[in-house]
Amino acid sequence: xxxxxxxxxxxxxxxxxxxxxxxxxxxxxxxxxxxxxxxxxxxxxxxxxxxxxxxxxxxxxxxxxxxxxxxxxxxxxxxxxxxxxxxxxxxxxxxxxxxxxxxxxxxxxxxxxxxxxxxxxxxxxxxxxxxxxxxxxxxxxxxxxxxxxxxxxxxxxxxxxxxxxxxxxxxxxxxxxxxxxxxxxxxxxxxxxxxxxxxxxxxxxxxxxxxxxxxxxxxxxxxxxxxxxxxxxxxxxxxxxxxxxxxxxxxxxxxxxxxxxxxxxxxxxxxxxxxxxxxxxxxxxxxxxxxxxxxxxxxxxxxxxxxxxxxxxxxxxxxxxxxxxxxxxxxxxxxxxxxxxxxxxxxxxxxxxxxxxxxxxxxxxxxxxxxxxxxxxxxxxxxxxxxxxxxxxxxxxxxxxxxxxxxxxxxxxxxxxxxxxxxxxxxxxxxxxxxxxxxxx
Amino acid sequence: xxxxxxxxxxxxxxxxxxxxxxxxxxxxxxxxxxxxxxxxxxxxxxxxxxxxxxxxxxxxxxxxxxxxxxxxxxxxxxxxxxxxxxxxxxxxxxxxxxxxxxxxxxxxxxxxxxxxxxxxxxxxxxxxxxxxxxxxxxxxxxxxxxxxxxxxxxxx
Numbered sequence: 001x002x003x004x005x006x007x008x009x010x011x012x013x014x015x016x017x018x019x020x021x022x023x024x025x026x027x028x029x030x031x032x033x034x035x036x037x038x039x040x041x042x043x044x045x046x047x048x049x050x051x052x053x054x055x056x057x058x059x060x061x062x063x064x065x066x067x068x069x070x071x072x073x074x075x076x077x078x079x080x081x082x083x084x085x086x087x088x089x090x091x092x093x094x095x096x097x098x099x100x101x102x103x104x105x106x107x108x109x110x111x112x113x114x115x116x117x118x119x120x121x122x123x124x125x126x127x128x129x130x131x132x133x134x135x136x137x138x139x140x141x142x143x144x145x146x147x148x149x150x151x152x153x154x155x156x157x158x159x160x161x162x163x164x165x166x167x168x169x170x171x172x173x174x175x176x177x178x179x180x181x182x183x184x185x186x187x188x189x190x191x192x193x194x195x196x197x198x199x200x201x202x203x204x205x206x207x208x209x210x211x212x213x214x215x216x217x218x219x220x221x222x223x224x225x226x227x228x229x230x231x232x233x234x235x236x237x238x239x240x241x242x243x244x245x246x247x248x249x250x251x252x253x254x255x256x257x258x259x260x261x262x263x264x265x266x267x268x269x270x271x272x273x274x275x276x277x278x279x280x281x282x283x284x285x286x287x288x289x290x291x292x293x294x295x296x297x298x299x300x301x302x303x304x305x306x307x308x309x310x311x312x313x314x315x316x317x318x319x320x321x322x323x324x325x326x327x328x329x330x331x332x333x334x335x336x337x338x339x340x341x342x343x344x345x346x347x348x349x350x351x352x353x354x355x356x357x358x359x360x361x362x363x364x365x366x367x368x369x370x371x372x373x374x375x376x377x378x379x380x381x382x383x384x385x386x387x388x389x390x391x392x393x394x395x396x397x398x399x400x401x402x403x404x405x406x407x408x409x410x411x412x413x414x415x416x417x418x419x420x421x422x423x424x425x426x427x428x429x430x431x432x433x434x435x436x437x438x439x440x441x
Numbered sequence: 442x443x444x445x446x447x448x449x450x451x452x453x454x455x456x457x458x459x460x461x462x463x464x465x466x467x468x469x470x471x472x473x474x475x476x477x478x479x480x481x482x483x484x485x486x487x488x489x490x491x492x493x494x495x496x497x498x499x500x501x502x503x504x505x506x507x508x509x510x511x512x513x514x515x516x517x518x519x520x521x522x523x524x525x526x527x528x529x530x531x532x533x534x535x536x537x538x539x540x541x542x543x544x545x546x547x548x549x550x551x552x553x554x555x556x557x558x559x560x561x562x563x564x565x566x567x568x569x570x571x572x573x574x575x576x577x578x579x580x581x582x583x584x585x586x587x588x589x590x591x592x593x594x595x596x597x
Contacts, residue, residue, distance in 0.1 A: 375582060406564040407579035414579075426583040
């Protein structure tokens with residue numbers, strides 16, 4: 001009863017009822033965390049348990065823009081909270097400000113698709129990575145983008161002139177499917193004659209489906225308030241580019257999380273549910289710059305001449321006076337989603353006023369509204385973009401208005417529908433399989 | 442003309458169920474986008490023509506389905522005062538294009554008025570499904586779909 005009263009004060013009864021009823025896996029009891037001898041106990045209704053699938057109100061109450069969208073947004077937040085929950089047992093999310101997360105224990109793409117093409121290590125070996133290794137400077141791995149920029153994408157350069165870095169990880173269900181079907185190398189994919197169908201999360205059977213996570217990081221530096229980032233010490237790798245005289249080098253740096261995609265395969269959304277989060281200081285909405293605010297990827301003084309355009313390439317961080325990525329969000333966060341963000345932020349602040357996770361917001365959730373209608377299942381919203389991961393594909397500005405173009409403007413489902421294996425077969429909405437290498441003999 | 446009247450009239454003109462033209466969970470708002478063309482000043486639709494089409498449609502919209510097609514032909518298609526506007530509504534749904542009402546669409550002579558209503562309206566034009574095809578650069582098929590013979594809709 002005490003829990004209800006506290007939460008009612010925080011987010012209102014309606015929001016609470018919707019939140020709790022839509023969170024299929026919520027722990028019925030408030031969670032309490034402690035830190036090995038620390039006497040501070042924290043109680044929160046937030047849960048470390050991932051949802052299996054979305055939970056929606058009964059059909060008569062389903063309205064696409066409101067109740068259904070809210071159901072999917074709740075699924076996204078439930079997933080985010082569970083994935084960013086402390087990997088160390090006995091703690092509550094953000095209890096001590098920041099924490100190492102569950103998703104950072106997932107297998108990274110480079111741990112699954114080995115350069116040698118060999119079988120990866122079992123799940124329990126190598127997945128509990130202590131340090132992160134960041135090499136990618138494009139949203140997709142080097143084989144597909146890196147500095148070569150098909151579709152005019154990437155690289156994303158922060159206001160300190162540094163490349164953003166990206167990584168991709170997957171959960172155990174996805175990893176085991178790849179492992180069991182020998183999809184971790186080119187030869188295995190070419191001999192795989194079945195259709196790739198990753199496991200699906202299911203509320204009825206209480207089984208988890210495939211989950212993949214794509215993270216974007218910025219190197220923390222001048223102007224950054226490091227208390228507002230989930231941060232880790234990473235090994236920054238710069239791949240050799242002999243034609244430009246760049247040697248293969250690595251160094252250590254603190255990086256802050258600026259974007260997080262979560263893709264979840266479920267039985268009701270076989271085209272996957274696509275949830276995307278950002279750090280709140282990333283970018284302003286188009287035409288709504290907050291005076292004097294420090295943005296990670298926008299400089300008020302630089303103007304909008306180069307807005308949402310890829311910077312000079314190849315970008316050399318060592319050259320002074322260049323204009324880094326100047327980014328604005330072209331589609332504002334939906335008001336209902338923003339209201340939910342505010343509610344969850346209050347719950348996070350209640351755990352600890354310095355909780356870093358309060359500085360992350362759900363930008364949106366895309367799902368197939370009519371999954372059986374076509375291969376793409378009629379995605380909604382039609383377009384969705386993360387300013388750090390689909391920076392240059394958000395749409396264009398014409399006569400002061402945002403113009404979206406099907407097949408060009410970012411849509412998770414429409415784009416991932418084109419993914420294939422090395423065997424030339426559909427890859428079930430992931431481009432990861434295409435990063436597999438041939439077996440080295 | 443209200444949106445609901447526009448959708449029910451469009452259903453009679455195109456032969457597609459209203460629930461297809463405007464699904465209960467409408468992700469792309471095509472019906473709304475096309476409907477807005479009727480009130481766009483630059484489209485130069487004489488208000489008397491639009492009012493008459495609305496009036497006629499309301500008079501026959503309750504006709505039982507077996508007789509509805511004949512009623513639409515007699516009262517709208519064969520009515521020279523409104524047939525061109527009805528024709529434009531059909532073009533809207535099939536091509537996502539608005540043509541100059543005062544011209545023959547086949548002549549393509551009004552570059553300042555003829556226009557693609559929106560990228561989504563073009564992409565969702567009914568003509569693509571009728572042809573068993575898709576607009577250039579956009580397909581919802583899985584990789585390799587082109588190996589298979591297109592499935593054409595059954596024509597009665």
